[in-house]
Amino acid sequence: GAGVSQSPSNKVTEKGKDVELRCDPISGHTALYWYRQSLGQGLEFLIYFQGNSAPDKSGLPSDRFSAERTGGSVSTLTIQRTQQEDSAVYLCASSPKTGTDTQYFGPGTRLTVL
Amino acid sequence: SQQGEEDPQALSIQEGENATMNCSYKTSINNLQWYRQNSGRGLVHLILIRSNEREKHSGRLRVTLDTSKKSSSLLITASRAADTASYFCAASDRGSTLGRLYFGRGTQLTVWP
Numbered sequence: 001g002a003g004v005s006q007s008p009s010n011k012v013t014e015k016g017k018d019v020e021l022r023c024d025p026i027s028g029h030t031a032l033y034w035y036r037q038s039l040g041q042g043l044e045f046l047i048y049f050q051g052n053s054a055p056d057k058s059g060l061p062s063d064r065f066s067a068e069r070t071g072g073s074v075s076t077l078t079i080q081r082t083q084q085e086d087s088a089v090y091l092c093a094s095s096p097k098t099g100t101d102t103q104y105f106g107p108g109t110r111l112t113v114l
Numbered sequence: 115s116q117q118g119e120e121d122p123q124a125l126s127i128q129e130g131e132n133a134t135m136n137c138s139y140k141t142s143i144n145n146l147q148w149y150r151q152n153s154g155r156g157l158v159h160l161i162l163i164r165s166n167e168r169e170k171h172s173g174r175l176r177v178t179l180d181t182s183k184k185s186s187s188l189l190i191t192a193s194r195a196a197d198t199a200s201y202f203c204a205a206s207d208r209g210s211t212l213g214r215l216y217f218g219r220g221t222q223l224t225v226w227p
Contacts, residue, residue: 004156035217042202043157043217056214091156102147103215107156 002026004106006092012112013082021077021109025094032075033093033103034067043091049075082113120203120218128226133190135221137203138183144206146179146186147215151200160188160201165208193225 005024013019025032034046045059049069060066064082069075079086089110093103121136139146145164149157163170163179163186170177176189190197200222204215 033214040219042219043204043215045214045216048214089155093157102159102162104159105149105157 004092004094004104006090006106006109008109009107010110010112012114014114015084016081018078018080019082019111021079021090021111023075023077023092023094023106025073025075025092026104027073029094029096029104030072031095031097031101031103032069033095034075034077035091035093036061036088037091037108038088046077046090079111082111084113087111087113120201120221122221123219124222124224126224126226127193129193129195131193131225133193133197133223133225135188135201135203135223137186137188137218139186139203139205139216139218140184141205141216142208143181144208146177147204147206148175148177148186148188149202149204149217151202151220157202190223193223195225195227197225198223 007022030051032049035043036046037043047067048056051072052069064080067077089108091105091108093105095101095103119138127133143165145162147162148160150160151157161172161175161177163177174191179186200220202217202220204217
């Protein structure tokens with residue numbers, strides 16, 4: 001079946017603008033994760049969803065970042081008043097259930113804040 | 115930080131040689147996973163080794179795990195130019211039921227034809 005998809009693949013925005021990044025997980029996967037990867041760095045955990053709820057928001061770097069998930073499927077990561085340090089690749093992953101399963105990653109959204 | 119740390123940061127070898135990458139982690143784990151990333155985009159899962167396992171094979175991949183040393187290694191045998199990528203280890207925290215993975219910074223592997 002289809003894998004995890006993310007849109008847009010690339011986003012260039014001006015400092016101070018808001019952006020929305022979308023993730024479509026694999027159908028039937030209940031767990032969904034957002035990560036951020038800055039240039040040459042490892043993955044930084046942002047937020048986790050189990051169904052529509054987010055029991056772990058500890059990785060969100062500031063209150064400018066928020067995320068939601070509707071219908072236990074699509075998730076949107078919103079960054080308000082973007083800053084240059086928000087430039088990174090934002091990766092979404094899903095897994096069949098909560099716990100310690102393998103995570104299946106999307107191709108990512110490359111965000112550039114000018 | 116509970117991130118894993120890969121060693122070396124960069125590895126350059128010739129086709130046909132074996133590539134060994136090491137990973138150390140700080141947390142108690144349920145499992146440790148290795149992922150591959152091409153060109154800074156999506157990660158592809160390679161192999162998962164559980165905390166009660168010591169060695170696992172998958173094709174040309176061999177993973178070992180030493181929980182007493184909190185370390186793991188990934189061996190790619192008979193490397194090919196197509197193996198060129200970044201490789202990340204990810205530790206699944208035993209203290210978390212949420213499946214949060216702690217990633218290292220990765221090893222950049224270059225395989226020359």
